[in-house]
Amino acid sequence: MSYMKSTKEIKALFHLLDDPDREIFDTVSEKIVHYGKAIIPNLEELWESTNNNEVQERIENIIHKLNFSETEQSFAKWFTADKPNLLDGAILLSRFRYAEVQEDELRKVIKSLYQSCWLEISNYLTPLEQINVINSIIYSMYKFFGQDLDANKPNHYFINDVAETRMGNSYSIGLIYQYLCELLDIPVFAIQLPRQYLLAYFDTAYNFFDTHKAPSLRIQFYIDPNDGTIFTQNDVDVYLKKYELSTDEFTYQPLEAKDIIVIQMEALITLYEQLGDDDAVKDLNKLLQIRNL
16 A cells, blocks of 8 residues: 655644544645545554544545545546547546446456357357357356346446446346447447336348438347346237337437446436435436536
8 A cells, every 4th residue: 555655744634533623634634635645545554543433434535535536537537538438437437336347357257258158159040049158158157137126226226336236227237238339349238218217129121222311220120138038029019009009210229438437427316305315316326417517
């Protein structure tokens, strides 16, 4: 652990962490945050050496501010990229809750999934056969399992937790599934139906009578990210009719990486509101606002 050199100013600031005046503490906090994440080891050492619960709580808040500030900056870069990497976005979202995500371990799981699928998939397989191979590996071999959204927990959204526990939801497992298909060059993308988040296998249709016309995308079938269940267009139409749900021209369009992360943020906000975690709601709304800048 690398410590920042303790200067007179740092010592003075640390000495004021127990000041009862809130205004003074806020000023001290801002000055400490200005040093950046390099000061975190010093703060952690101070936390361990004090028995003052209030000071420990204040130190925890400052460390959170430092980590969150870095997450904000990273998301600002990610959202402004032309084609941001989907997995990178998921890792950044995990850092909202876990400052030190074990990224190497996560990428090992993804690489292992990819290699297992790559060995079994060939160009001679039909789209449905390709998906059956992927389903077998994700849900049977690696034992990934998705919980219904009305029964899930915050950790089901964070990809590092999901990769470790194999337990997630349609958003997180769907993200892993889609990223895996991207690596395998298989056209599977997320779509947002009313009240239902699904993956769809897209087929590219070319107009041979008008070669200047851009090819169009059409959906061959749908995949439930929770368990790999395959749905036909008729299944989806029956579902929409049963619950009297309407769609528009954008309903069946592939979601971009930015949209996928925003949808997950919005779902997390709703969940944290239900749990009464106002701080988490506030922070996630800050991250969400970056998308609109």
